Each structure stands twice: as C-alpha cells, then as structure tokens.
Amino acid sequence: MKGLVIWIMTEEGSDESVLDRLGAEIGDRGGRVEVFHSQAVESLGMEENHEAKAVACAMLASHGVVVIASGSGNSGIAASEKLEIREVTEKEMRDAEYRTTFMRDLELAGLVPPPRYDVHPDEEKEILKKLQDLGYLDD
Amino acid sequence: MLVPPHGGRLVDRQFEGREAREIIDEVSECRMLTLNAREKNDLEMIGNGAMSPLEGFMCGRDYRSVVDLMHLASGPVWSLPVVFSVKEGDPEVSPGDHVGLRDPEGNIWGDMRVEEVFEADLENEADRTLGTCDISHPGVAYLRSLSGRYIGGKVRSIRRRETESFPNYRLDPKETRVLFRARGWNTAVAFQTRNPIHRAHEYIQKCAMEIVDGLLLHPLVGETKEGDIPAETRMRCYEEILKDYYPSTRVAMSVFPAAMRYAGPREAVFHALLRKNYGCSHFIVGRDHAGVGDFYGTYDAQLIFDTLDPDQLGIVPLRFEHAFYCRKCGGMATSKTCAHDSSQHVFLAGRKVRAMLREGVMPPPEFTRPEIARILMDEARKGDDR
Numbered sequence: 001m002k003g004l005v006i007w008i009m010t011e012e013g014s015d016e017s018v019l020d021r022l023g024a025e026i027g028d029r030g031g032r033v034e035v036f037h038s039q040a041v042e043s044l045g046m047e048e049n050h051e052a053k054a055v056a057c058a059m060l061a062s063h064g065v066v067v068i069a070s071g072s073g074n075s076g077i078a079a080s081e082k083l084e085i086r087e088v089t090e091k092e093m094r095d096a097e098y099r100t101t102f103m104r105d106l107e108l109a110g111l112v113p114p115p116r117y118d119v120h121p122d123e124e125k126e127i128l129k130k131l132q133d134l135g136y137l138d139d
Numbered sequence: 140m141l142v143p144p145h146g147g148r149l150v151d152r153q154f155e156g157r158e159a160r161e162i163i164d165e166v167s168e169c170r171m172l173t174l175n176a177r178e179k180n181d182l183e184m185i186g187n188g189a190m191s192p193l194e195g196f197m198c199g200r201d202y203r204s205v206v207d208l209m210h211l212a213s214g215p216v217w218s219l220p221v222v223f224s225v226k227e228g229d230p231e232v233s234p235g236d237h238v239g240l241r242d243p244e245g246n247i248w249g250d251m252r253v254e255e256v257f258e259a260d261l262e263n264e265a266d267r268t269l270g271t272c273d274i275s276h277p278g279v280a281y282l283r284s285l286s287g288r289y290i291g292g293k294v295r296s297i298r299r300r301e302t303e304s305f306p307n308y309r310l311d312p313k314e315t316r317v318l319f320r321a322r323g324w325n326t327a328v329a330f331q332t333r334n335p336i337h338r339a340h341e342y343i344q345k346c347a348m349e350i351v352d353g354l355l356l357h358p359l360v361g362e363t364k365e366g367d368i369p370a371e372t373r374m375r376c377y378e379e380i381l382k383d384y385y386p387s388t389r390v391a392m393s394v395f396p397a398a399m400r401y402a403g404p405r406e407a408v409f410h411a412l413l414r415k416n417y418g419c420s421h422f423i424v425g426r427d428h429a430g431v432g433d434f435y436g437t438y439d440a441q442l443i444f445d446t447l448d449p450d451q452l453g454i455v456p457l458r459f460e461h462a463f464y465c466r467k468c469g470g471m472a473t474s475k476t477c478a479h480d481s482s483q484h485v486f487l488a489g490r491k492v493r494a495m496l497r498e499g500v501m502p503p504p505e506f507t508r509p510e511i512a513r514i515l516m517d518e519a520r521k522g523d524d525r
Contacts, residue, residue, distance in 0.1 A: 114147025
C-alpha cells in the first residue's frame with residue numbers, strides 16, 4: 001500500500017485527540033498507522049520544529065505507513081510516487097459527515113483499508129434468520 | 140474469505156419501516172423529481188449496495204470519467220454511467236436542494252441531495268458506451284429520449300417489499316454474502332441471464348461449478364426490451380430445472396433487479412462488478428453478453444476484460460464459447476472440446492426455437508430439457524392468445 005500523510009492543520013491550544021481517534025479507526029481496519037504526536041519531536045531530541053516533523057512523517061510514510069500528524073499550517077510535504085499527502089483542518093476532521101467522506105475517498109484511492117466486515121455482525125444474525133425463513137438455509 | 144465489495148465496502152442507503160416513513164415525511168415538503176423505469180431500478184441497486192461504491196446518481200466528474208475512461212473519478216473501474224435525467228415538467232433544481240424521487244404514479248422511492256446539474260454529451264455517451272449512435276439500438280433510442288441534462292447527488296432509497304416481484308428471491312448483496320458464508324463458500328460464480336435456460340446454459344454453469352464452491356443464478360428482472368421472454372417465465376424455468384438437475388446446496392437463485400442497457404462489452408463489465416458486490420469471485424461471460432442485434436462481435440464482451448487490470452476488477456471473468464450437444468461425442472461440448480464438424484451438433488437458432496414453441500413442436504431434448512420446453516410452449520400459447 002502506498003504511504004500516506006494525513007496532516008491536520010490545528011489551531012493554537014488544541015489537543016491532539018482528533019489524531020488519536022483517526023489513528024484508532026485506521027488501526028481497527030488493519031492499517032499500518034503511526035500517530036506522530038508533537039511530543040515525538042521532542043522525544044527525538046528536537047525542539048518543536050514544523051519542518052523536522054514533516055520530514056519525519058514523509059520518511060515514515062514512504063515505507064507504506066499511514067502517518068497522522070498535525071501542525072499550525074500546511075505541512076510543506078510534497079506528494080511523490082511513494083506517498084500521498086492529505087491536508088485537512090481540525091474543524092473539518094471533527095465534522096462526522098466530513099470525516100466519513102474523507103475516509104471513503106482514502107479507501108477508494110486504496111490508501112487506507114476498508115472496514116474489516118462487509119456486513120455488520122449484528123445485522124448478520126437477522127439476515128441468517130431471513131435466509132432460513134426463505135428456505136435458503138436449514139434451521 | 141469472500142471477495143471484497145467493489146471500492147472496499149458495501150454501500151447501504153436503503154431504508155424501510157420507520158426510517159422509510161421518516162424519509163417520506165421529510166420529502167413531502169420538497170420538490171419532486173420523476174424516476175423513469177431504469178432510474179428506479181438503479182435507485183434500488185444504489186440503495187442496496189449492488190452498485191457500490193456509488194452512493195448516488197453520478198455527477199459530471201464521474202460521468203465523464205466513466206464514459207471516456209471506464210473509471211470513476213476516484214479510481215475504481217466502472218463501465219457505464221448511472222445517471223438521473225432532467226424530465227420535462229419536473230421542477231428546476233439547484234445544487235444543495237433536497238428533492239424527493241417518485242415514479243410517474245406518484246409513489247415516493249427515495250430522495251436526493253442535489254450536488255450538480257450538468258449537461259450530458261449524449262452522442263459521446265452513446266458512441267463510447269454503446270459503441271454506436273444508431274437509433275435502432277435500444278440503448279441509443281433510450282438516450283435520444285432524454286433531455287440531455289443530468290442531476291447528480293447522493294440518494295437514499297425506500298424499500299417497499301409489498302410491491303416487489305419475486306419476494307422470495309430478492310436477496311441484497313449483504314444477504315447473498317451472508318448466505319455464501321453460511322454455506323461455507325469462499326468462491327462463487329454468478330450467471331447473468333435474461334433468457335430461459337437451455338442445455339447450453341446448463342452446461343456452462345456446471346463447467347463453472349467444477350472450479351468454485353457455489354453458483355449464483357442471477358436472472359435479470361429489471362426493465363428489458365419488448366420481445367424478451369418475461370421474467371416470470373424465465374423464473375419458472377429455473378425453478379423447474381433446479382428441482383432435479385442441480386445439487387441444492389451448491390446453487391442459490393436470486394433475482395437481479397437491474398435494467399438491461401444492451402451495452403454489450405461495457406455491460407458485461409458492469410454486470411461483473413455488480414456481481415462482485417453480491418460476493419461472487421467469478422462471473423460467466425458467454426457469447427454476445429448483453430448484446431442486441433448485430434451491434435457487437437460474438438466475443439467482444441469477453442475481449443473487453445483484457446483491457447482491464449485484473450486486480451482493479453476484482454472478479455474473474457469465465458469466458459465460454461458457444462456450447463452445443465454433439466451426437467458423436469454423446470454429450471455437451473464447445474469448439475474447444477469437440478473434434479467433430481457442425482453436422483454432428485444440435486444447435487437451433489433462437490428464432491427457430493420460438494417458431495417451434497409457438498407451433499407446439501417440442502425442441503429436441505439435447506437442446507432444451509422437456510420440462511423447460513413445456514413451460515415455454517405454454518408461454519408461447521398464452522402470447523398468441525394475448
């Protein structure tokens with residue numbers, strides 16, 4: 001799978017919960033995902049540095065990982081053969097409808113895996129009952 | 140594990156019961172647009188996920204990309220436009236409008252959030268998707284009947300079980316997927332048909348069954364052209380033959396509520412993609428699939444698959460030659476498997492078979508099983524009475 005950087009443009013003082021939620025959703029689907037928190041830059045021995053963060057994200061993503069990071073403006077990362085970049089605002093990502101469409105576009109582009117099941121397990125039970133009633137399956 | 144749906148997930152925009160009533164209430168104050176028969180079929184199939192990843196009628200970007208490049212703008216292979224046409228007498232709508240979708244009798248079948256109203260290039264659409272602009276082609280005649288303006292936007296469809304034909308055979312893609320899993324099938328082959336079953340069909344279905352776990356018989360029951368055998372008759376034929384000639388645990392029959400477009404090669408791809416959404420890993424493509432008259436070459440509908448990336452397609456076309464009974468072989472065969480000349484082959488043209496049935500003459504059992512011939516003769520007599 002081609003790598004992807006999802007770069008969320010945040011406002012000053014915002015937390016990074018939106019990154020974690022997105023990371024969890026992609027991880028649940030079986031995607032290789034790394035949430036690159038601001039803290040990580042410091043842990044790497046660097047001061048908060050937008051450019052350094054972007055470079056690190058691009059390097060990770062070029063190995064087929066979905067990297068989620070945030071910054072106060074555009075990432076400055078250029079798309080290449082090995083990686084795609086999607087830049088969105090935090091406000092957009094907090095909008096459930098927008099997020100659904102955003103994820104769907106990534107799925108269709110083959111950048112994130114689709115959900116693990118094609119029919120929700122709860123619905124599957126009802127369908128099995130219907131199939132028995134119609135005679136497709138034995139009781 | 141079953142083949143994944145096209146685009147990764149099954150779209151589910153079909154509502155019934157309380158949710159359907161809420162949609163009807165919501166749109167009762169909205170402007171209403173009229174669905175023609177094809178659009179009504181399409182709405183149902185978008186709603187139930189058969190047309191995944193489509194979530195509505197196409198906007199201009201997808202329309203142009205599909206017509207010219209056979210791909211949706213977002214990437215996946217898609218071979219035919221699925222569009223909603225502006226009708227005379229319908230109200231003007233603009234992007235952002237919420238509209239109801241009703242049939243000419245006034246029954247509400249869903250709604251749409253209008254995203255775009257755009258001009259269609261119908262000549263280009265006919266040329267690219269049907270391969271002709273000849274008005275005698277039913278698909279071209281259909282396009283010529285349209286206004287030339289399309290409305291795109293996401294839809295929700297309402298299911299009205301009480302009005303459905305073949306209620307015991309209506310399985311949505313998620314239902315066939317659950318069925319296949321429950322039967323332990325990892326692979327399934329779909330057989331599309333708008334004709335009654337003859338021995339040649341039975342032969343290729345059974346050849347296909349040898350290499351997969353199960354067979355989905357999927358007769359098309361949406362709109363067809365005048366002169367095609369009615370869906371009720373075709374279903375009777377299948378019910379009859381399934382009783383005695385197929386292992387019940389390895390076959391499932393369900394109806395395919397699509398309208399025929401008679402688009403030959405492009406429609407073969409379209410039919411395959413939709414069957415992938417039903418959970419099928421393989422799709423039978425015979426002679427002149429979805430063809431009409433002499434518009435397409437006998438094997439054009441098979442050759443088109445060579446132009447597509449198999450990984451992007453995600454369903455395997457099983458290509459079959461014309462099958463026949465060979466007296467010398469003593470069984471069904473095709474030119475791939477039979478060494479004998481045509482004098483040994485039992486083959487009847489459709490026109491001749493129809494004439495025999497009308498006259499009450501039983502076609503040879505090597506061509507049609509007697510149980511099927513009796514149903515078709517009965518239908519032919521009824522047709523004459525009508």
